[in-house]
Amino acid sequence: MSAVNIWEKMLNVDRRWIFLGIGIVSIVPFLIGFGMPISTTIEVEGIFNFVNELGPDDAIFIGFDFAPGTQAENMPMAVAVMRHAFHNHTSVFMTAYVPLGKGMAVSALDYVTNPKTDGYYERVLYEDWVDYREAGITNKEDLTTAWESDGNVLPEGAVGWVFEGRDYVLLGYLPLFHLVILGMTGSIETQFPVDYHGNPIGDMPILMEHKSLRDVDLAVTTSGSSACVAWITYGREKIGLPIAFGVTGVMATDYFPYIQSGQIVGQMGGLRGAAEYEVLLKENGITRTTDKAFTGMDVQSAAHIFIILLIVMGNIAFFAGGFHKQTRLKGRR
Amino acid sequence: MYDTIGIWVGAFFTLAIYSFLYKENPVYRLAEHLVVGISLGYTMVLIYNTVILPKLLEPLFAGNHWILIIPGLLGLLYITRFIPSIAWLSRYPIAFIMGTGMGIGFPLTMKAYVLRQLEAAMVPLYESGMPWYEVFGNIVMIFGTLAALIYFFFSKPHKGLFFGTGSKIGIWVIMLGFGATFGFTVMGRISLLIGRIQYLLGDWLHLIE
Amino acid sequence: MKRTVPLMIVMVGGILMMVQYFIPHQYSQVIFNNYLEWAPIVGAFALILGVGSLTRLHTHKIRRKAQNWQYSWAVLIPLFGMPLFALIIPQSLGGGSDVHGVHDFLFMHIQVPIQSTMFSLLAFYIASAAFRAFRAKSALATILLLAAVIVMLGQVPIGDVLGKWLPNTGLWILRYPNLAAKRAIMLGVGFGMLATNLKIIFGVERNWLGGAGK
Known part of the structure; x- marks a missing residue:
């Protein structure tokens, strides 16, 4: 076998061997668990610091502007911001730019309020605290005190209560969402008369305090498509609403101009961005542990090294085999 | 029980899709078709629950919003698309949505994509206390934007000092940008795989937390 | 009626909405607010196009016994099963609560895993492409x-x-x-979008009229 044939054989290797390699490097680091530290960047710190300044009188929007296809990247971002807001007692409106995003919002809320999640929030459904509302107790602190004085005990493992209609409301999806953003600059209720459970949102304390996007402090769009830009075009440019991006790795590089121009307060780019937010939450004592994005970063390291090795090997075989002088390379599966 | 069955079903379909990496097969094809039906079925339910019922039918039946019959009928014209003799009527709702959408978007797009970007491209190259790599970065950013714009300007031949050299620098800057995008794309794709591995090893097999 | 009226609707609607941005007068606001209420209703019906086309395509496949026609059932059954389970028989599988019905099960445990996994296949292909190209x-x-x-x-x-x-x-x-x-x-994209917007509003670009009758 001549030397050239070895290089050719190498370049024509059955791609399923490469698939197997990716599979292995994606599984092994999980089982070993290196837990390498992650440094944070100003792009993510911008969002963290902004949310960190907010309190019980403030409100944010979290846009679940992604479908299940990119949930691995977008979900940890949304979850991290939601936990941060719940910790600060900042109210959270949840919307979806794409239909399946509504399911993602339900999923994120279920995760943050699931007893299996470390540091979860105990959810109180809207109908469960009707008596307190009718008695005019809607202030977060008073509500918690009254709720607990009536014998409700925070379950072990939970870090706080979240009251539907006061701490959060899931509005969901509407078609032509860019127009919905515009509409919400005037009134949230005219766009979403009811929440996803069918409760009229006009009576909710969260809405009485924040009637339109003008009364909202930040919109964080977690997006797997250019949907996020609609928040800038129709929210930021219309009324100056501060926007933060949580976007997939594929799109993240496209939006650096928005950071430098000040049109967004920051950006979480891909799983790395979400992992940075998790690190900031932990370092600032907001959560006890990091979450799924941070755990995944070991695999990310291993897979990147593996792919760089593939690029290097592919180039060595290509040049050593003299294929750069040929116009065509015989192809095989 | 509900969750356990759900996770086993989810794991089955996850592996069914991965079986495609070895070879195309009937289980993969089944999964591929299911996803189309479920996602559109889900959207139908959502549209009914969030628009048709609360924004159209309920106000109409309440009797005080008869005006909503206009958008309702306009929307129904989409059906005519399936009746060849009157299919042209479906252009009416399309025209309504498109025309108004274009009009509304125009000034805001101008601001978001053009005016703000031009404004942000005009930054001082140097301010006191700025480290050298930021000064160099600002030079690259300002002249790089100009050069990349020259590269995309096809009305003049790319020759001479301004258009020739400009477009050459432009393509270098663009290549650096595309390289960064490729790096991030690899990161993004791997992240999606990580999500599924976490599901299989964690939620399903409980091998990791 | 077939071409002129839609083109007029686009032009009048486009200009009206563009102008209202610069004239925040009471009347222009009323028109604008009404429009924002109407648009999602009209937009919602666009779904009919998707559902209709998909149903037609797959019923044809089944009727003609085209290649792999059996899989068309895997599209049609959930397509109409989802609304059926959500709106007509939303009974819970998980005991009493309004969630966890068949509709939610199909979404959470079939749709989400399949779609997420399909996207994640790209990790394998990008590795292969990195090596080869x-x-x-x-x-x-x-x-x-x-x-x-x-x-x-x-x-x-x-x-x-x-x-x-x-x-x-x-x-x-x-x-x-x-x-x-x-x-x-x-x-470049921004200028392109602005130019396209103007071309559509003023009827220079008419491809959107499609082939639905002259």
Whole structure:
């Protein structure tokens, strides 16, 4: 076998061997668990610091502007911001730019309020605290005190209560969402008369305090498509609403101009961005542990090294085999 | 029980899709078709629950919003698309949505994509206390934007000092940008795989937390 | 009626909405607010096109026993099963609660895993493509390749271990040359969108009329 044939054989290797390699490097680091530290960047710190300044009188929007296809990247971002807001007692409106995003919002809320999640929030459904509302107790602190004085005990493992209609409301999806953003600059209720459970949102304390996007402090769009830009075009440019991006790795590089121009307060780019937010939450004592994005970063390291090795090997075989002088390379599966 | 069955079903379909990496097969094809039906079925339910019922039918039946019959009928014209003799009527709702959408978007797009970007491209190259790599970065950013714009300007031949050299620098800057995008794309794709591995090893097999 | 009226609707609607932005008068606001209430209702009906086309395509396949026609049932059954289970028989599988019905099960445990996994297949293909197609054939290709490798290493924790210069250089590429390239593209896209908007509003671009009768 001549030397050239070895290089050719190498370049024509059955791609399923490469698939197997990716599979292995994606599984092994999980089982070993290196837990390498992650440094944070100003792009993510911008969002963290902004949310960190907010309190019980403030409100944010979290846009679940992604479908299940990119949930691995977008979900940890949304979850991290939601936990941060719940910790600060900042109210959270949840919307979806794409239909399946509504399911993602339900999923994120279920995760943050699931007893299996470390540091979860105990959810109180809207109908469960009707008596307190009718008695005019809607202030977060008073509500918690009254709720607990009536014998409700925070379950072990939970870090706080979240009251539907006061701490959060899931509005969901509407078609032509860019127009919905515009509409919400005037009134949230005219766009979403009811929440996803069918409760009229006009009576909710969260809405009485924040009637339109003008009364909202930040919109964080977690997006797997250019949907996020609609928040800038129709929210930021219309009324100056501060926007933060949580976007997939594929799109993240496209939006650096928005950071430098000040049109967004920051950006979480891909799983790395979400992992940075998790690190900031932990370092600032907001959560006890990091979450799924941070755990995944070991695999990310291993897979990147593996792919760089593939690029290097592919180039060595290509040049050593003299294929750069040929116009065509015989192809095989 | 509900969750356990759900996770086993989810794991089955996850592996069914991965079986495609070895070879195309009937289980993969089944999964591929299911996803189309479920996602559109889900959207139908959502549209009914969030628009048709609360924004159209309920106000109409309440009797005080008869005006909503206009958008309702306009929307129904989409059906005519399936009746060849009157299919042209479906252009009416399309025209309504498109025309108004274009009009509304125009000034805001101008601001978001053009005016703000031009404004942000005009930054001082140097301010006191700025480290050298930021000064160099600002030079690259300002002249790089100009050069990349020259590269995309096809009305003049790319020759001479301004258009020739400009477009050459432009393509270098663009290549650096595309390289960064490729790096991030690899990161993004791997992240999606990580999500599924976490599901299989964690939620399903409980091998990791 | 067939072409002129739709073109007129586009022009009048477009100009009206553009003008209202600059004239925040009471009347223009009333029109604008009404429009914002109407638009999602009209837009919602566009779903009919998707459902109708998909149903027609797959019923034809089944009727003609076309290749792989059996799989068409896997599209049609959930397509109409989802509304059936959500709106007519929303009974819970999980005991009493309004969630956890068949509709939610199909979404959470079939749709979500399948769609997520389909996207994740790209990880395998991008690795294969990196091996086969990413060549340093020219100076420009080498620049692209180097930028990619530096950014890839800089974005993961191992980059910090290999040397602080890696993430720093990666971030510098992202914040300056990458920004310059993307801003130039963004400006191009922006001008393109504005030009297309005007062309559609003034009836120069008419492709959207499609072939639905002359």
